[in-house]
Amino acid sequence: MTLGAVKIAKGPETLAGVLRDDILSGAIEPGASLAPERALVEQTGLSRATVREALRILETEGLVISRPGRNGGARVQPVNDNGVAKAVQFLIRGRRLDNATLRETREVLEGATARLAAERRTAADLAEIAAISARLEAAIDDLPRLAEENARWHIAVAQAGHNPLLTAFMKSIAAAISHPSGDAHPELPREGRAALIKAHRRVVEAIQARDADAAERRMLRHLRAYEPRTRGK
Amino acid sequence: MTLGAVKIAKGPETLAGVLRDDILSGAIEPGASLAPERALVEQTGLSRATVREALRILETEGLVISRPGRNGGARVQPVNDNGVAKAVQFLIRGRRLDNATLRETREVLEGATARLAAERRTAADLAEIAAISARLEAAIDDLPRLAEENARWHIAVAQAGHNPLLTAFMKSIAAAISHPSGDAHPELPREGRAALIKAHRRVVEAIQARDADAAERRMLRHLRAYEPRTRGK
DNA sequence: AGCATAGTTTTGGCCTGACCATTATAACAT
DNA sequence: ATGTTATAATGGTCAGGCCAAAACTATGCT
Structure with a gap:
């Protein structure tokens, strides 16, 4: 033995x-x-x-x-998901994970949470998302603020899915994506910002209508809209 | 301010x-x-x-x-995904996450990794999975060993997807599912064990054939086969 | 030469005891 | 009452020591 x-x-x-x-x-x-x-x-x-x-x-x-x-x-302290986020940050930095991996992971997680949100969202979830959407749309010309509210919006959608693990995973990589190597937010042109708001609205509509397929499809379309053109490895 | x-x-x-x-x-x-x-x-x-x-x-x-x-x-130490797994364990224990949440999360992750595995698996990945499958099939009457090789098989499939984050997330919850509150493995009847082996084979075939849709579909079917009948919250 | 054995050195593991820094409460003076 | 000054409770840090483990080195016996 x-x-x-x-x-x-x-x-x-x-x-x-x-x-x-x-x-x-x-x-x-x-x-x-x-x-x-x-x-x-x-x-x-x-x-x-x-x-x-x-x-x-x-x-x-x-x-x-x-x-x-x-x-x-x-x-x-109440147990929260910060520990997961911290460990994920270590993994990303220590193993030099590239942005393509992060985006891919994000698509998997947010596709799933958008679907779940459509199935499970409560009235309170919708109100929270609406409040964030309003702040986001008001900040269309304030780029740092826009990026901040955008992150909040995605997290709120994930939370509406009511799966704490998927939410924790999503938050972990969202943090890494918003700070791409310490750089500021890339200059998204104004029409891109307007498109972002429109895409968000369409996702919210699907969630509100409890249309899981549409919510997932529209969320994925939204996420993929910002990928570099060099796709398809 | x-x-x-x-x-x-x-x-x-x-x-x-x-x-x-x-x-x-x-x-x-x-x-x-x-x-x-x-x-x-x-x-x-x-x-x-x-x-x-x-x-x-x-x-x-x-x-x-x-x-x-x-x-x-x-x-x-080389950075690995143990830290993520540990943080996830804390979250599961501290927030008392139920098995339904774990299974749901697992389906999201393994559905995605099965799909990616079909797209990206190398010959070495297939060889690794085949070796584990052989050991698993040989252990059909040794339940602890079977459970162990089963966990290895699912991890190997995830690794064949070549997304380190999704692999880390999957491993994190796999550990929690195999130890359901310290209890031993539930008595899976022999025909269930045979069905498990058959289901694995069908997933591997899809991965080998690079059929992403089939790989995802078969993996989800496999995972859902063991859910309690009380589905649909 | 070869090999076991006994030092020797490096390094973390742990302990004792002390003093400083910070914060909340209590006592006091106005 | 109210503002100010002790006082006490508690973590933060330091100094210096000894023990335990592990690897290297020298010794001495065959």
């Missing part, structure tokens, strides 16, 4: 594991504070440095944030 | 940020070691505790692993 490499859990990781389980299982509610560092030292018999490294692990994982001062301490 | 909360970078995070940039930019190659802790202490003027917390951050992010002993130290 062969054994794989046995992972030896070190002190900080062991303590972090215990606390992590308490957080993810809900035994410690979001908003509540962990015991102060010095109390953890007494309870665990570990040194303060070790306890602090454990807390640093949890903080890096996004499960707590630490604040100094009286009534400070490590406060449990 | 209103300002958002200004994020004050603490010592460890600042140092981690510098090192992280060096790693993600490729200035430090995977496999290479960071300077020893005591050297970083001298170079930065920080204390050893601070330096260690910085390294712990990088270790938690999966960018380095630290090993004791001579020639030990913090070794830079």
Whole structure:
């Protein structure tokens, strides 16, 4: 019988594991504070440095944030999708993933979320999307603002699909696409901006009409409108 | 003008940020070691505790692993998709995402990767899938082994799609689906196992024939075959 | 020569104890 | 009441040490 490499859990990781389980299982509610560092030292018999490294692990994982001062301490955060986005950013930067891969992934995700949005959107979802659309259309001549509201619009559509995983994935790559290598937003001409608004409207109409096929089709058409002409590898 | 909360970078995070940039930019190659802790202490003027917390951050992010002993130290790891999988696990556990969401997400991802696999698979991809299929078919009466090879098969198909992001997303949820709340594998009857093998074969045939529509269709049919009868929310 | 064995060195892992910085509360003075 | 000044609680950082693990080096026995 062969054994794989046995992972030896070190002190900080062991303590972090215990606390992590308490957080993810809900035994410690979001908003509540962990015991102060010095109390953890007494309870665990570990040194303060070790306890602090454990807390640093949890903080890096996004499960707590630490604040100094009286009534400070490590406060449990509600689990959100920032951690996924961060890990995806690492993957994109570290593996030098190209824009074609990002766009392709985005099409898969947004095609699916547009379809789901048409099937599941609530009145509140529609209101949220409409509010963003109004702000976006008002910002047609303010390019940075337009780009910002555009990102919000796509995220709102994804959220209307009510699948938290697909939403998380979509947000992860949306962040990478809006900041293409730190560069500013490419000069989209004014007629392009008008076309964007029109395309959004058509997608929203399909979602409102609960027409899943149309929502997916129009979203994909919208996304593909901005691809470089050099398509078809 | 209103300002958002200004994020004050603490010592460890600042140092981690510098090192992280060096790693993600490729200035430090995977496999290479960071300077020893005591050297970083001298170079930065920080204390050893601070330096260690910085390294712990990088270790938690999966960018380095630290090993004791001579020639030990913090070794830079190639960036992989484990970090994404870990963050997704947190999201699933912390937000109590249900199996319906996981299955739905899986269908979106695997439908897309099956399609891409048909378009892009290389001879090496096909060989890899064939090897796994052979092992899987040989393990038809060894349920744990079957489940393991089944997971490998789906991952191999995703990889044949040559989109690292979609592959990472798919692996992230595949891990959660194979371990449904720690329970063992449900007793799939023998004829179900035979049907699984047949379904796999049909998918592979489509991928081999570069028939993207058929690959997607057959993969979705395969995935939906195991859903509970209570469909349609 | 060859090979086991025992140092030696490098490096992370952990501990003790201290002091500083920040924040909220309590006490006090006006 | 209200503004100001302690005081306490808590994380942030530092200094210095010792232990544990791992790799290299020298030794000594065949």
